[in-house]
Amino acid sequence: MRLHEYQAKDVFADAGIPVPDSRLASSVDEVVAAVEDIGFPAAIKAQVHVGGRGKAGGIKIATSEEEAREYADDILGMDLKGYTVDRVLVEAGVDFEDELYVGVTMDRGEGRPVAMVSEKGGVNIEEVAAEEPEAIAREHIDPAFGMHPYQARKAVYGAGIDRDIARQVSSILTTLYDLWEDKDASDAEINPLMVTSDREVIAADAVLNVDDDALFRHPDLAEMEDEAAGDELEAKANKYGFDYVRLSGNVGIIGNGAGLVMTTLDLVDYYGGEPANFLDIGGGAKAERVTNALDMVFSDPNVDSVVFNIFGGITRGDEVAKGINEALEAFDEIPKPVVVRLAGTNAKEGMEILNTELVQVEETLEDAVQRAVENAKEVSQ
Template sequence: MKLHEYQAKRVFAEAGIPTPDAELAETVDAAVDAAEAIGYPVAIKAQVQVGGRGKAGGIKLVDDAEEAREAAEDILGMDLKGYHVDRVLVEEAVDFTNELYVGVTMDRGEGKPVAMVSTRGGVDIEEVAAEDPDAIAREHVDPAFGMQPYQARKAVYDAGVDRKVANDVAGVLTTLYDLWAAKDGSDAEINPLMVTADDEVIAADAVMNIDGDALFRQPELAEMQEEAAEDDLEAKANDYGFDYVRLDGNVGIIGNGAGLVMTTLDLVDHYGGEPANFLDIGGGAKAERVTNALDMVFSDENVDAVVFNIFGGITRGDEVAQGINEALDAFDEIPKRVVVRLAGTKAEEGMEILNTDLVTVEKTLEDAVQRAVEYAEEDSQ
């Protein structure tokens, strides 16, 4: 479960992490009123759970009521990377001299939580990790003992944070770890953690993702779940009973098994494409279930082509193929080109059954992924 920025900041502020004054607004008038109450300059920020909001026009800094109204009119109702914006956070602008990054997640390779600090805040931390991994200081934590003060200080000093604010940053990192552990977090981060001219540190952004299987232990956060739902597609996935995660690419991916889907995602990336989603329809890929999966992927405006990676196990390949045919026949018009790879029990029979007027059939997963990537590139131009 992902919290919106305003929700995560509420949790952070209650724990003592400094955050800017802010109000949530759902209308243009409410946004202007909030800006007037907070005092200019303010930032007006789209509340959707996607990165790169600023570059996409979802964050605007304004200096007066006229600019606030114009910005709110532009942002409210906009489509931001496939997400409809129906709320904005009107927030006190921070006059900063530096931007830092702090975060906590699970390092599955080490089997331990890891706390991270970088002086290169305000940019995509994944890009920093790929281009200059040494720019991120890391400190692994024994969950039995929690983060110790010396560990927080070590991470901050290793990152090269100015000593004037090092103790305050270490305090924020310690609080962030404590929240992550207490709230059953999967990820928690502040990017950027801004440093002001007065050497104060303020969380200008907030990310907190919660382990959905632990929500029964987090009743206050569970109440935010419906409010924090990302979009109609995720709500639809819950209705259909699918494991679904929306991504930023344009190659739609459907598979019947988490391992198959993860392998397909990796291959799409390997062959130069960008996955649009993780969608595991589970076992028994009958016509209705396949139709629902296609309905979801076809509804994503970012998707330009779809790859099906289906393994016939308990459900035979010929039954899966018949389900795909029936599913596609249910559409008056197939809006995206679909590539199918079918393997496992009765796979050869299934390949013969598939209607090649409706789908492109490939014998290997590698060929199927490459073809889908090619289709996506062609149709995106």
């Protein structure tokens, strides 16, 4: 479960991490009332689960009531990378002179949690990791003992953080790890962690993603689940019983098996495309299940093409093909080009059954992905 920024900040504040004064608002009048209470300047921030909100127009700084009203009217109701903004966080502006990054996640390669600190805050940390990996100090933690104080200090000094704020950053990093562990989180991060002109540090953003399977241990977080979902497609996924993650690309992906879907995502990226989602429909790709999957992918306005990657195991390939045909025949018009690749039991028979008036058929996964990427580029031009 992904918490919204305002929810994560409430959790962080309760744990002692400093956050700006803020109010949640869902109308222009509520925004104006909030900025009058908080004062100027004030940030108006869309509460949706996407990165790059600022560049997309989802975060604006108001210095007057007129600007607050104008920006609230612009942001509320806007489509932000496929999400409709229905709430904004109105937050006191921070007079900052530097932006840092702190985060905790699981390093699956090492099999241990890792704490990270960087002076390159305020930007996409994935890009920093890819282009300047040395700019991120990492400290692996033994979960049996938790984060020792010296480890927090080692990460902070390793990142080159100024000595006069090092103790504050170390304390926040330690608290962030404790939250990550206590809340059964998959990710906990602050980007940016702002350094004010008074040499104080404050969490200007907050990310906390919690393991769904652990929510029974956290009734307080479980209560936030409906609000945190905030996305019609993810609500549909829960209804249909799919494993689904929405991404920022335009190539829709449907597969039966997590490993199969992950491989497809990697190939889409390899061939120059951008995945729009992770969608695992599980075993037994019958017509109803395929129809539900297509309903989800076709409903995503970001999707320009779709690729099916199906492996027939216990479920035979010819049965899968019949399911795909029945599902597509239920649509009056196929809204996005669909490419299908079948493998496994009775795959050859299945490929022969597929209605090529409704789908494009490829024998290999590589060919199917390349064609889907090309389709997406043609549609988006």
